[in-house]
Amino acid sequence: MKNLRETGELHRKVPSHEVTYCRLRDMILFGQLTPGQPVTIQGLTSTLEAGMTPVREAIRKLIAEGALELRGNRRVLVPELSAARLEELAFARLTIEPRLAEIAVKGLKDSEISALARIDAVIDQAIETGDVHSYLLNNFRFHFTLYDLAGAPILLSLAQMLWLRFGPSLRVVCGRYGTSNLPDRHEEALEAMRARDGAALGQAIREDIRQGIEQVRLALSER
Amino acid sequence: MKNLRETGELHRKVPSHEVTYCRLRDMILFGQLTPGQPVTIQGLTSTLEAGMTPVREAIRKLIAEGALELRGNRRVLVPELSAARLEELAFARLTIEPRLAEIAVKGLKDSEISALARIDAVIDQAIETGDVHSYLLNNFRFHFTLYDLAGAPILLSLAQMLWLRFGPSLRVVCGRYGTSNLPDRHEEALEAMRARDGAALGQAIREDIRQGIEQVRLALSER
DNA sequence: CACCGCCGCATTTGATCATATCCTGAAACG
């Protein structure tokens, strides 16, 4: 009975490079890797407790997604956002993400909306207590559990790419200015979801993104 | 002169996985790899005459870019476009690419415009003679030499991702219906460039993309 | 007796590792 040629439901052994990729990605989005910081293969083999090949693959994948930058001399580092790059990100995010939200709203179930409301409650708490890590993590989860429900994998992968490029800078902003004026238009978004109002939801998401971009824009200009 | 690496013409570094990546990408965009076709590492080590590691890396990079698809069973193949995926591509391409063109038009030099006109002449010739490979290759070159000039690397990488997903299906359409009603709004585009009219250029590019999408949409619906 | 479906083995393919080679940047030296 070892042969289970069924639909392949559970207990797939997760490949090591997959785990390494996720851990490294989280380090970039929520962890301690800051823009400009160099990333080496051998440095990660020890901290991530993985072999050289998986680490290498994870790094290459993140390079392909723009989360890491490969300099001409084979050095890898977390890229720093310039003002011009930020404007590109702003345009792309303001186009892609509201669209995902609008698609998702159509098939939204009540249980999914309340799950999003629960995440938002955690976000509010994180903002109050100034817990940057929790804010970043749950803000990410709020957006992407919503986007996931759109069932649009191509647009979803584009959105993920854009967050990977944006995340580190947002984290720097948080660390510098605290969590007080971080984007949180989630109440409006939830209201629009309950009304199944795609246009209003798109508008709320757009405003949320715009606030985040504005924070980073400010931080860039005053340096 | 201890460095006796004379295999290439340039004495610069010649990263093998880079070469392998480009060759494999061209096989997907312009070559003989059709949607649904499986792709194996060992099959490519022989046809591309490269080691296992470079081939593996090239494949992983193309997976990250959406040009290849990794199934649950760790098998890799060229993804087939469904109608839903095509609509995602349509939205994203119609947003990103006209924007790139509009940005690029600002700094366009006359020499660059005439270079694009030269490429377009080759495209016209390819359409006349029914040379599918030349059409695909030069159509790609036309769009991306223009997009390159925008100096917007993030949007450019998004556009590249989208073409990698779209290319194979367009090639199938070409092979089935010939080159007769392929998109070619390049004359209008060139005219708009000469007038430095961003809006008109965006419109021409948008129409060009729309025609290509329409071809693939037709091919999908009648199967 | 012939046909059908299931189970286990073999081959193919992917994942990982240890190692060797090469490149880059910089310190050391004349």
Place this chain on the structure above:
DNA sequence: CGTTTCAGGATATGATCAAATGCGGCGGTG
């Protein structure tokens, strides 16, 4: 001040291990 040497790190190879697909044999049934 230019050249040489050296160390750290990245790239590439081949071997080895694990998983999956496909094939062939076995038993059951009509």
